[in-house]
Amino acid sequence: MHTICFVHFKLFLLDLDRQDGFYSSRWCNVFYRCFGGVSNGFLCPLQIGGGRLWWTQHGLPQGVPEASAACTYPCDTGRQCSSPGGIIVDNGNQISESQQEAEVAYRQSACSNQTSQIGIGTGPQGERK
Numbered sequence: 001m002h003t004i005c006f007v008h009f010k011l012f013l014l015d016l017d018r019q020d021g022f023y024s025s026r027w028c029n030v031f032y033r034c035f036g037g038v039s040n041g042f043l044c045p046l047q048i049g050g051g052r053l054w055w056t057q058h059g060l061p062q063g064v065p066e067a068s069a070a071c072t073y074p075c076d077t078g079r080q081c082s083s084p085g086g087i088i089v090d091n092g093n094q095i096s097e098s099q100q101e102a103e104v105a106y107r108q109s110a111c112s113n114q115t116s117q118i119g120i121g122t123g124p125q126g127e128r129k
Contacts, residue, residue: 021063027088028058028081028102031069043088044071051105052087059083074102075109 023032029044029052044053053071057064059082074081081087086099 019063021065022057022069023063024055024058024060024083026083026085027097028054028074028077028083029071029087031055031057031071033069034063047073047109051109054081054087054105073109073112074106075111080106 018034020035021033023034025032025041030041031044032039032041034040044055046052051074054074054077056068056070056072056077058077059079081099081102083102085097086102087097087105089096089098089101
């Protein structure tokens with residue numbers, strides 16, 4: 001059985017002018033959840049074979065409700081990474097951001113004919129918890 005884990009990091013940032021919801025970030029593989037005026041950041045899960053899934057709404061300013069908040073394979077987003085930081089790249093001891101790596105990740109991503117989205121609050125096969 002696989003467990004889906006989102007890497008969570010707390011931002012000491014008050015987000016008073018945003019409604020509660022999920023928002024894209026500076027990177028295509030990171031999203032924010034705003035709740036009660038506080039932003040929490042999450043890295044999308046790792047794909048099988050390496051690399052991270054991407055936030056489905058990357059590069060878009062509007063928030064989305066929990067029901068449509070999801071990470072998916074880069075190719076399944078249907079568009080190149082348009083976020084200014086590209087993607088977060090973790091090479092063991094070094095974490096960086098890269099637009100070039102985002103382009104490579106998109107080109108090398110396997111597209112899925114099946115539902116490949118990993119929703120927020122879903123279990124290992126995508127079922128709702």
